[in-house]
Amino acid sequence: MVNILESIQDAFFAVDQDWKFTYTNKEFDKVLTDTDVKYQDILGKCMWDIFPKEIHSLYYSKFNQAMIEKIPVHFEGYSPASKRWYNTNVYSKSDGISVYFRDITDYKIMEETLRESEERFRTAFENAAVGMAIVTIEGRFIRANGPYCKMVGYTDEELHDTKFLRLTHPDDIERNREEVNQLLKGEIPSFHIEKRYIHKQGNMIWVQVNTSLLRDKEGTPQYFIAQAQDITSRITAANEMNQMNSELLEQRIEAERQREEALEANKHKSQFLATMSHELRTPLNSIIGFTNRVLKKCAKVLPRTQFENLEIVRDEAEHLLKLIDSVLDYSKVEAGKMEIYAEEFDLEDVVNQVSVMAKKFVGEKPIKYQLKLPELNSLLIYSDKLKVKQILINLLSNALKYSEEGPVSATRF
Numbered sequence: 001m002v003n004i005l006e007s008i009q010d011a012f013f014a015v016d017q018d019w020k021f022t023y024t025n026k027e028f029d030k031v032l033t034d035t036d037v038k039y040q041d042i043l044g045k046c047m048w049d050i051f052p053k054e055i056h057s058l059y060y061s062k063f064n065q066a067m068i069e070k071i072p073v074h075f076e077g078y079s080p081a082s083k084r085w086y087n088t089n090v091y092s093k094s095d096g097i098s099v100y101f102r103d104i105t106d107y108k109i110m111e112e113t114l115r116e117s118e119e120r121f122r123t124a125f126e127n128a129a130v131g132m133a134i135v136t137i138e139g140r141f142i143r144a145n146g147p148y149c150k151m152v153g154y155t156d157e158e159l160h161d162t163k164f165l166r167l168t169h170p171d172d173i174e175r176n177r178e179e180v181n182q183l184l185k186g187e188i189p190s191f192h193i194e195k196r197y198i199h200k201q202g203n204m205i206w207v208q209v210n211t212s213l214l215r216d217k218e219g220t221p222q223y224f225i226a227q228a229q230d231i232t233s234r235i236t237a238a239n240e241m242n243q244m245n246s247e248l249l250e251q252r253i254e255a256e257r258q259r260e261e262a263l264e265a266n267k268h269k270s271q272f273l274a275t276m277s278h279e280l281r282t283p284l285n286s287i288i289g290f291t292n293r294v295l296k297k298c299a300k301v302l303p304r305t306q307f308e309n310l311e312i313v314r315d316e317a318e319h320l321l322k323l324i325d326s327v328l329d330y331s332k333v334e335a336g337k338m339e340i341y342a343e344e345f346d347l348e349d350v351v352n353q354v355s356v357m358a359k360k361f362v363g364e365k366p367i368k369y370q371l372k373l374p375e376l377n378s379l380l381i382y383s384d385k386l387k388v389k390q391i392l393i394n395l396l397s398n399a400l401k402y403s404e405e406g407p408v409s410a411t412r413f
Contacts, residue, residue, distance in 0.1 A: 009102070016096040017067070019046045031082060031103070053080040059088070066090040066097050076104065131207075131228040137184070137221050139164040151207070151230050153200030164226075169196035169204060183213050184221055194231065206235040280324050287317045316357060319393075322386050345385045346378040354392045367403055 005012050011028040015021055021042045032038065042050050054060055058077040066073040073090040085108040088101040125132050131148030135141055141159040149156055152167055168176055172195040179191040190212040197205050210227045291314040299307065381388075 008100075010100040011102065012098070012100050014093075014096060014098045015047055019048055019096075020044055021047060021050075022096065031084075051081045056080075062088070063090060063097060063099070066092050076108075128227075131230075133159075133164075133226045133228070135164050135224040135226060137223060139180075142223060148228060151205070151228065152197055164224075167197045169198060172196055179211070180224075183211065183224075194235075197228075205230055206232045280320075284317050284321045284324075288314055288321070291317065312356060315353065319357065319389075323390070340384050341386070342382055342384055344380055344382050347381050347388070348378050350385065350389050351392065354389060354396060357393065367400065 005023075005025045008025070009027065011031050012023075012025040013021060013028050014023045021044065024042065032042075037050055048055055048060075057080055058075065059079065062073050062075050062077070065071070070092040072092065074088070076085065076087050078085050084103055085105045086101040087104045088099065091098045091100075125134075125143075126145050128145055128147065131145065131151045133141060133144040133148050141162050141164065144154075144156050144159050149159070152159075154162070165173055165176070176193065176195060179188075179193055182188045183191060190210060192208070192210050194206065194208050197207050199205055207228045208231045212225050214222045214225060216222055291310055294302075295307065295310055295314065302310070
């Protein structure tokens with residue numbers, strides 16, 4: 001019997017009914033190295049005298065229970081004397097009790113570490129800013145935190161034993177299943193996906209889901225951990241932006257089409273103006289040339305009134321020719337290519353020319369036209385003579401055209 005007790009891995013001791021040690025094996029002697037007690041000094045001594053700190057521990061009550069009730073007792077406890085944890089089995093015998101115990105301190109430390117780790121995970125899980133869910137390999141919910149439940153509209157209890165794919169939009173199921181299979185095969189450590197959930201109320205929400213897989217130490221898949229965040233507002237904004245960009249693109253295309261049409265129309269207008277200019281210039285040049293010949297050869301034989309009238313015809317024809325050039329200038333203004341031909345000229349000469357031409361605007365109207373010029377030297381200015389003349393003609397012709405009676409005067413101050 002002694003040989004057996006010395007060969008076992010458990011520490012062993014026996015005490016009589018007076019709590020005096022009657023036997024200890026070598027494993028128990030090793031336990032004493034963690035205390036101030038020598039194993040040679042304990043045989044025949046009362047255990048409570050040797051280990052007084054244990055009187056107020058779990059060991060005291062459990063040992064007494066086995067001694068008094070004559071029943072076996074099993075428990076795990078912390079020993080204040082050795083400051084270690086032990087798994088203890090106590091057996092009653094006719095003259096006392098026998099105690100087998102094994103040091104489980106390392107296991108307890110690991111158990112406490114695991115408990116703290118689980119507590120930290122639970123706290124992080126429940127207080128996470130994003131939705132989190134733990135799902136079985138078969139795809140059923142084990143647990144979901146508050147943000148996840150709020151996002152999908154279900155309570156944690158309602159989600160229990162609910163298939164994960166039940167929340168997934170039908171069009172996204174196959175894509176989601178493919179990613180899950182890759183994760184289970186170990187081809188990827190985790191995956192990220194943007195997909196659609198069906199809310200409890202039936203509306204669709206966009207979510208960004210990050211899924212990882214927890215395996216045991218043998219590598220066997222245990223369960224999925226999913227982190228989900230509602231991105232509906234972001235997707236909606238992106239769709240609106242895409243729609244806006246599409247509309248802007250269409251507007252740019254339409255604007256470009258209109259610009260090309262305007263360029264084409266402007267091209268036709270330029271061609272028309274060039275043709276019109278050519279068609280009008282030919283007869284006008286003939287009129288000017290013929291009038292100049294008449295004025296030159298018949299200056300002495302024509303009555304003064306006829307001579308002045310021919311001069312007016314010539315001047316009007318020359319002015320009309322210049323007006324044709326002005327029409328072409330307008331097209332240059334539109335194209336941003338207007339040119340100014342500045343020169344020095346006498347403004348009074350231009351005013352006199354315009355006044356002579358203005359007589360034809362009076363017609364049969366009871367209007368008296370007056371030109372008032374002070375007796376001063378000529379007024380030289382530097383500008384585009386043709387454009388200044390045209391401005392004066394426009395002003396004077398409008399005054400005469402829209403006046404029914406009364407005097408109209410052109411005055412230089």
